[in-house]
Amino acid sequence: MKKIHRLLVANRGEIALRIMRTAKEIGIETIAVYSEADRNSPHVRFAHESYCLGAAASSQSYLRGDKIIALCLEKKIDAIHPGYGFLSENAAFRREVEKAGIIFIGPSAEAMDAMGDKISAKQAVKKFHVPLVPGLDEAITDIAEAKKIAVEIGFPVLIKASAGGGGKGMRIVENEAEFESQMERAASEAINAFGNGAVFVEKYVTSPRHIEIQVLADQHGNAAYLFERECSIQRRHQKVVEEAPSAILTPEIRQKMGEAAVNVCKACNYSNAGTVEFIFDANMNFYFLEMNTRLQVEHPVTELITGIDIVKEQIRIAEGYPLSFKQEDLTINGHAIEVRVCAEDPANNFLPDIGKLLMYRIPKGAGVRVDDGFEEDMEIPIHYDPMIAKLIVHAPTRQEAIAKMLRAIDEYDIVGIQTTLSFCKFVLKHEAFVSGNFDTGFVANHFSPELLTETLTEAEEKVAALIARNLLLGEPQSQNSNAKVHISNWKRNRVL
Numbered sequence: 422m423k424k425i426h427r428l429l430v431a432n433r434g435e436i437a438l439r440i441m442r443t444a445k446e447i448g449i450e451t452i453a454v455y456s457e458a459d460r461n462s463p464h465v466r467f468a469h470e471s472y473c474l475g476a477a478a479s480s481q482s483y484l485r486g487d488k489i490i491a492l493c494l495e496k497k498i499d500a501i502h503p504g505y506g507f508l509s510e511n512a513a514f515r516r517e518v519e520k521a522g523i524i525f526i527g528p529s530a531e532a533m534d535a536m537g538d539k540i541s542a543k544q545a546v547k548k549f550h551v552p553l554v555p556g557l558d559e560a561i562t563d564i565a566e567a568k569k570i571a572v573e574i575g576f577p578v579l580i581k582a583s584a585g586g587g588g589k590g591m592r593i594v595e596n597e598a599e600f601e602s603q604m605e606r607a608a609s610e611a612i613n614a615f616g617n618g619a620v621f622v623e624k625y626v627t628s629p630r631h632i633e634i635q636v637l638a639d640q641h642g643n644a645a646y647l648f649e650r651e652c653s654i655q656r657r658h659q660k661v662v663e664e665a666p667s668a669i670l671t672p673e674i675r676q677k678m679g680e681a682a683v684n685v686c687k688a689c690n691y692s693n694a695g696t697v698e699f700i701f702d703a704n705m706n707f708y709f710l711e712m713n714t715r716l717q718v719e720h721p722v723t724e725l726i727t728g729i730d731i732v733k734e735q736i737r738i739a740e741g742y743p744l745s746f747k748q749e750d751l752t753i754n755g756h757a758i759e760v761r762v763c764a765e766d767p768a769n770n771f772l773p774d775i776g777k778l779l780m781y782r783i784p785k786g787a788g789v790r791v792d793d794g795f796e797e798d799m800e801i802p803i804h805y806d807p808m809i810a811k812l813i814v815h816a817p818t819r820q821e822a823i824a825k826m827l828r829a830i831d832e833y834d835i836v837g838i839q840t841t842l843s844f845c846k847f848v849l850k851h852e853a854f855v856s857g858n859f860d861t862g863f864v865a866n867h868f869s870p871e872l873l874t875e876t877l878t879e880a881e882e883k884v885a886a887l888i889a890r891n892l893l894l895g896e897p898q899s900q901n902s903n904a905k906v907h908i909s910n911w912k913r914n915r916v917l
């Protein structure tokens with residue numbers, strides 16, 4: 422065991438705060454790093470100490486692994502938690518951290534290498550009897566050969582970049598005629614976006630659900646699964662609403678998927694927290710998609726239903742302790758839902774929106790958790806991921822969780838930027854979501870921007886007018902047209 426005394430969180434926003442909160446609770450000193458754009462961010466003030474890494478661009482700040490390691494050595498910092506995104510899945514950084522004698526809170530570089538690349542991941546887990554999406558488990562460059570395989574698999578197929586991530590690097594091919602051109606595009610995109618042109622072909626599962634399993638594994642060979650998260654509500658292949666448990670899994674399938682996920686851990690000697698993603702077809706078959714070798718954005722829903730603090734387990738595992746529980750100790754308690762509050766305009770194709778949080782009031786009350794990284798009057802910087810908060814609720818049943826989430830969304834007041842909250846409200850009220858009968862095509866099948874714009878009630882008109890007046894009084898230089906924009910922001914978030 423090597424006790425961690427001082428922990429640097431190599432991240433920003435909500436996840437930096439979330440990690441530091443647990444660290445403080447277990448008596449660990451917290452060190453924040455920040456870019457010049459984040460100088461006034463809550464995570465900087467929350468930490469015991471904080472240090473500026475450089476200019477706003479990630480490449481000059483949060484991705485500067487060299488500076489972060491040097492800082493740890495200079496300030497006698499024992500450990501680094503990378504959060505998600507940025508350096509979290511960077512095996513080269515992970516190696517450097519270890520070389521410097523610093524504890525990295527996450528899996529080994531070897532496990533990251535094996536799982537970071539979708540092709541090597543498929544090859545590793547195949548030997549452990551984990552079901553794979555029908556298709557190739559190796560890179561292919563010969564277009565004629567690839568086409569032959571696509572015909573065998575049957576259209577539609579998906580051409581995927583082996584190094585892809587964040588919903589990028591995928592092309593659906595509907596028929597043979599468009600295969601060649603799509604293949605060429607996919608390969609050149611993969612080189613441009615990921616610096617690695619390797620692509621493979623797999624069956625495009627129609628109407629699938631995305632269901633993933635949270636795992637925790639220690640350094641002594643013990644691994645356990647913390648049940649599933651349903652993440653099928655996505656836009657651009659990225660999640661917006663997540664819940665645990667899934668509305669459709671039976672205890673038998675849950676156990677099978679859990680055991681498959683534990684096998685994935687064995688396949689790569691995994692330790693620490695990870696997520697095994699599966700795609701789930703209409704016949705209740707599940708197939709391995711990939712493993713994310715880090716703490717996941719949506720981990721709070723799992724924490725709420727299991728009562729396990731995943732960050733605390735991560736720290737203990739990194740210190741060398743065995744898992745604090747056994748598989749059979751775990752049970753599912755109630756139902757949890759998370760919505761991602763992103764600075765995006767759902768009425769305009771979810772394009773990122775920037776601006777100032779003129780009003781920012783979070784919902785409260787029993788069973789409501791808000792993990793956020795911003796405060797009223799702050800600007801949302803354009804340099805990073807547009808997620809500003811996660812709103813999470815926990816209730817005894819799914820139906821009650823939905824009702825609680827709708828209440829909490831109504832209580833959330835955000836003025837000044839467009840957010841995904843109005844879209845999330847649309848989802849939670851939709852019959853398909855309520856009944857549990859939905860898949861990753863939810864947005865394509867059920868959503869259109871007109872559904873977000875309804876008229877204001879009389880009372881809401883009054884509040885909007887007040888907001889407009891305050892804005893005009895508070896900001897003498899602001900234009901009338903500006904105030905209109907703010908009202909419509911307010912309206913979108915409040916009314917549906």
Ligand code: ADP
Pocket residue numbers: 505506507584585586587588659660713716717718719806
């Ligand atoms: P999750 O399953 O946790 O939602 P995402 O794929 O949405 O995972 O990624 C979480 C975070 O990591 C996001 O901030 C996303 O922008 C970032 N991310 C994921 N993969 C990559 C990648 N290959 N390159 C850059 N950023 C990535």
Ligand code: ADP
Pocket residue numbers: 554579585586587588589623624625626627629631655658659698700710711861
């Ligand atoms: P990323 O690294 O970008 O997260 P994933 O392989 O996890 O890539 O895929 C992201 C999303 O794309 C999945 O959640 C799912 O919605 C969709 N997807 C991926 N593979 C398939 C497939 N074979 N068939 C249908 N949809 C898929």
Ligand code: MG
Pocket residue numbers: 587698711
């Ligand atoms: Mg994924």
